[in-house]
Amino acid sequence: MRDVYVLGVGMIKFGRYPERDVAELAAEAAMLALKDADLTIDDVQLLASGNLFQAHAMVGQRILQQIGQTGIPVINVANACATGSTAFREAYLAVASGEYDIALAVGSEQMGKAGLLGAGERRESVEGILGSGLMPAVFGQAGVEHMRKYGTKIEHFAKISVKNHKHSVKNPLSQYQVEVTLEDVLKARMVAYPNTLYMCCPTGDGAAAAVVVSEEVKKKSNRKAVKVACSVLTSDPWTERDLTLPDVNTLTRNAAQKAYEKAGVGPKDLDLIELHDCFATAELLHYENLGLCPEGEAARAVDEGWFEWGGRQPVNVSGGLLSKGHPLGATGVANIYEIVTHLRGEAGERQVEGAKVGLAHVIGLGSACTIHIFTV
Amino acid sequence: MTNETAERSQPRQRPIVPFLRLGEGGEKPYLVARKCKNCGALYWGNRVACARCRQQSGFEEVRVSDRGTLWTYSIVHQSMPGIPVPYVAAIVDLPEGISVRCTLVDVEPDPAKLPFGMPVEMVTRKVREDKDGNEVIAFFFRPAATS
Numbered sequence: 381m382r383d384v385y386v387l388g389v390g391m392i393k394f395g396r397y398p399e400r401d402v403a404e405l406a407a408e409a410a411m412l413a414l415k416d417a418d419l420t421i422d423d424v425q426l427l428a429s430g431n432l433f434q435a436h437a438m439v440g441q442r443i444l445q446q447i448g449q450t451g452i453p454v455i456n457v458a459n460a461c462a463t464g465s466t467a468f469r470e471a472y473l474a475v476a477s478g479e480y481d482i483a484l485a486v487g488s489e490q491m492g493k494a495g496l497l498g499a500g501e502r503r504e505s506v507e508g509i510l511g512s513g514l515m516p517a518v519f520g521q522a523g524v525e526h527m528r529k530y531g532t533k534i535e536h537f538a539k540i541s542v543k544n545h546k547h548s549v550k551n552p553l554s555q556y557q558v559e560v561t562l563e564d565v566l567k568a569r570m571v572a573y574p575n576t577l578y579m580c581c582p583t584g585d586g587a588a589a590a591v592v593v594s595e596e597v598k599k600k601s602n603r604k605a606v607k608v609a610c611s612v613l614t615s616d617p618w619t620e621r622d623l624t625l626p627d628v629n630t631l632t633r634n635a636a637q638k639a640y641e642k643a644g645v646g647p648k649d650l651d652l653i654e655l656h657d658c659f660a661t662a663e664l665l666h667y668e669n670l671g672l673c674p675e676g677e678a679a680r681a682v683d684e685g686w687f688e689w690g691g692r693q694p695v696n697v698s699g700g701l702l703s704k705g706h707p708l709g710a711t712g713v714a715n716i717y718e719i720v721t722h723l724r725g726e727a728g729e730r731q732v733e734g735a736k737v738g739l740a741h742v743i744g745l746g747s748a749c750t751i752h753i754f755t756v
Numbered sequence: 757m758t759n760e761t762a763e764r765s766q767p768r769q770r771p772i773v774p775f776l777r778l779g780e781g782g783e784k785p786y787l788v789a790r791k792c793k794n795c796g797a798l799y800w801g802n803r804v805a806c807a808r809c810r811q812q813s814g815f816e817e818v819r820v821s822d823r824g825t826l827w828t829y830s831i832v833h834q835s836m837p838g839i840p841v842p843y844v845a846a847i848v849d850l851p852e853g854i855s856v857r858c859t860l861v862d863v864e865p866d867p868a869k870l871p872f873g874m875p876v877e878m879v880t881r882k883v884r885e886d887k888d889g890n891e892v893i894a895f896f897f898r899p900a901a902t903s
């Protein structure tokens with residue numbers, strides 16, 4: 381496998397676009413990424429498109445119908461919330477394998493207001509009777525499990541929501557840019573204990589794209605390239621309760637171990653992290669899963685502000701899924717957009733100064749986990 | 757046709773999931789798991805080979821306990837239309853080494869009333885009638901009566 385670089389990224393503001401076609405949103409992000417890379421669609425040799433709700437509807441080809449039907453191979457990817465990042469990985473592999481020199485990854489989604497509450501679930505007949513298969517409840521249970529093991533309090537989860545909302549104020553592409561106080565978060569409507577409304581990601585529409593290239597192409601370009609130091613994808617191994625409570629921890633730990641090994645960096649080397657905070661409870665679990673703090677000490681790390689912008693290792697400076705939004709198929713590429721933008725020093729007001737190494741993590745329940753580490 | 761009508765006038769009971777057995781002749785309802793003959797891993801339902809040990813050694817059906825302990829939970833306040841809230845969505849550990857996803861009943865939906873490790877016991881209730889007029893029976897767990 382040869383080295384692969386990100387040469388361009390693009391993203392539209394996450395929000396609601398009921399009057400637009402999802403392929404149009406995706407095409408807009410694709411054009412932004414191509415322009416950023418100083419390339420055109422005629423240069424692109426392969427397209428990987430991630431979209432979940434329209435997984436059967438050939439979104440990738442529809443993107444080309446919007447921006448140029450060049451006849452290149454198109455891969456349509458669906459992998460729960462890891463859909464976008466899996467599409468990115470397909471583009472990465474296409475170039476790493478030596479088969480292609482320039483590939484485009486696009487993640488897109490149009491969720492309307494259906495959202496995570498019903499997403500992917502056909503449990504009308506047993507929901508509420510045999511417990512819950514709804515995302516807020518599943519991630520609620522995972523958070524309560526951490527409370528049980530380590531005495532973590534609801535306030536710790538709530539503080540993560542405060543942090544990510546605060547971060548989002550400086551991200552013009554975030555769906556929401558509103559600060560909330562700890563009191564606001566705790567007093568908000570309970571969705572599924574311990575996650576209140578502000579501790580759950582919103583639903584919305586969005587698209588993001590990235591252009592990946594070989595070293596040869598990178599050398600000919602004037603654009604600042606960011607190296608893909610590793611691309612890892614895992615599924616959930618057999619664990620004790622995975623049968624009834626999807627285990628979001630073990631597959632992230634497995635992915636992290638592989639990612640650090642392949643990239644030749646450790647968690648302490650990371651200057652910023654975008655991780656999958658679909659719920660505030662999830663973010664806290666992933667601090668430990670990614671090795672950002674010692675086992676059982678995530679709550680203390682939150683209290684000490686380790687992961688705030690300006691802290692020792694900023695997490696989700698984009699605003700995270702909690703505030704930036706979580707249009708499922710777009711999310712994995714949007715995380716990569718954020719990391720690449722910082723490593724290029726182009727993140728404006730929210731720039732993490734001197735960032736050289738960044739990690740993007742995504743989890744799709746069912747389960748799939750991707751980790752990409754980027755370096756400059 | 758008359759036979760069918762007669763059958764409909766006497767509602768039959770049907771378990772909501774195949775791994776719930778309603779019991780016969782006054783026997784209490786119970787849950788059945790599928791046990792890997794090689795490593796003993798338990799599943800709710802069939803597997804082609806064992807997801808844990810990867811062996812295709814076959815599975816046997818085992819009856820599991822109707823008592824367990826509360827591992828973790830969430831209290832759902834916002835659900836899909838038509839589903840009454842709040843409800844306690846729990847993961848209960850059974851002594852055989854398998855956990856079960858269930859709703860806790862006969863307990864306040866309040867974290868203070870839901871201590872970890874709380875002993876719980878299974879109960880069954882009719883939850884609805886299906887389109888053929890059968891009573892659909894589901895299982896729930898509730899705080900165990902102290903013995």
Ligand SMILES: [Zn+2]
Nearest residue numbers: 792795806809
């Ligand atoms: Zn086995």
